[in-house]
Amino acid sequence: MKTIIHLYALLAVALTSTAQLPTPSTPNGNLVTVKEMLINGPPQLKMHSLAMITQKQIPGTVDASYLDALEACSIDSMAPIRSITARILGEYFIQDQSNPEARALEILLTLAQDSNADVRFSATxxxxxxxxxxxxxxxxxxxxxxxxxxxxxxxxxxxxxxxxxxxxxxxxxxxxxxxxxxxxxxxxxxxxxxxxxxxxxxLELPSSRPRLFVFNTGNADPQTAAIELQRQLKKLGIDHKLIQSNDAQATSMLMLKTFITKEYIAVEKYFTNHNQFPITQALWVTPEIEIQLQTF
Known part of the structure; x- marks a missing residue:
């Protein structure tokens, strides 16, 4: 979660700097509207326009007249543009709306199935x-x-x-x-x-993906704690190798991956609120988590 928050913080900084650009104009000096930039502008101008909306720096209100432009952004080839578009649709057309805009909802339903994970998160x-x-x-x-x-x-x-x-x-x-x-x-x-x-x-089926449990070992000696936790897991019929971090600051943490449904249910029942090895976190192993585990 901290990683995602940090990512959005970086994005906010980027948008702030982008929004300070002067309002674009055509060669004959006519100002280009935000909607026109969203529909026909190159990526940097689309980002500029989306930033103006997110920072409430556009004249008037963001209403249904913007939906053509936002729909154009929702199919842009750049994932950041699609992601910010989803956030705008959620904020202006869905959140706190007793009668949400049907067209905005349809665009969000499409973005929720996007190939990019950040876009799916924003839309959902x-x-x-x-x-x-x-x-x-x-x-x-x-x-x-x-x-x-x-x-x-x-x-x-x-x-x-x-x-x-x-x-x-x-x-x-x-x-x-x-x-x-x-x-x-x-x-x-x-x-x-x-x-x-x-x-x-x-119960006997493989879970849809591995389940990762993080245990707190307190101030116990890391090796002693690992041996004892492994012993208690074996009593439950679970004999998977524990995952230990090489980071000296994470010595009070042990992790376990389970693969069968009955295994993770048994771990949840036995170690939730456990006096010696309480579960501090239980996660489904996503590809991102799998990569992180490989670096431990």
Missing amino acids: ALGLCKLRSMTPKVLETLITIATTDRRAPLLEAIQNAIADLPETKQYLENKLQNQADVACYELYRELIGSEPIHAATY
């Missing part, structure tokens, strides 16, 4: 998740995203948006009745906080 966490009332199409989209994109900040945003909705539980139950989908089962447990019908069906 900062757009669709801000809806006051979830439509069936948006609910289905958010659940689909949550079962495929397991980044913790994104899952948290989706959970905050739909976990308490009766429609969410009903949708997941219907889906699990129609097909055995371990990712859907995992999401049910996370969002609803209980086991669905026929939960035993999934």
Whole structure:
């Protein structure tokens, strides 16, 4: 999460410097409007215009008359332009709107399926998740995203948006009745906080992706703690090698990857609020996390 916040901070600095550029004009001296720059401008001018909107430096209000321009930006080849466009759509057309703009919602639904992870995050966490009332199409989209994109900040945003909705539980139950989908089962447990019908069906199956647990070992000697934690894990039938950091500042941390559904459930039950080795974090292993683990 800190990495994402840092990324947006850098982006904000970049946008601030971009927004100080003079308003562009044509060769005959006529000023180019923000909408024209968004539709026809080169990438740097599109970024300039988007920055002006995010910093509220444009005359008038951002209303439906901007949707042609924002839709043009939503299909731009540059991911940062698509990502900022999604954030603007969420802020001006979705968030706090009792009647959100239908066209803006359709653009966000498309961006939520974008090939770029940052664009998907902006469209989902900062757009669709801000809806006051979830439509069936948006609910289905958010659940689909949550079962495929397991980044913790994104899952948290989706959970905050739909976990308490009766429609969410009903949708997941219907889906699990129609097909055995371990990712859907995992999401049910996370969002609803209980086991669905026929939960035993999934216990022996591989989880949709590895689950990473981070344990706090306190002030114990690192090697002694690792031996003891490994012993307790073996009592649960789990014999995977623990992950230890080479960083001297992370000696009080041990990590474990599980691969079978019943394994991560057993770890959660046994080590949540454990006196000696409490779980401080539980994450689905995304490609980004896998890369980080390789550098440990």
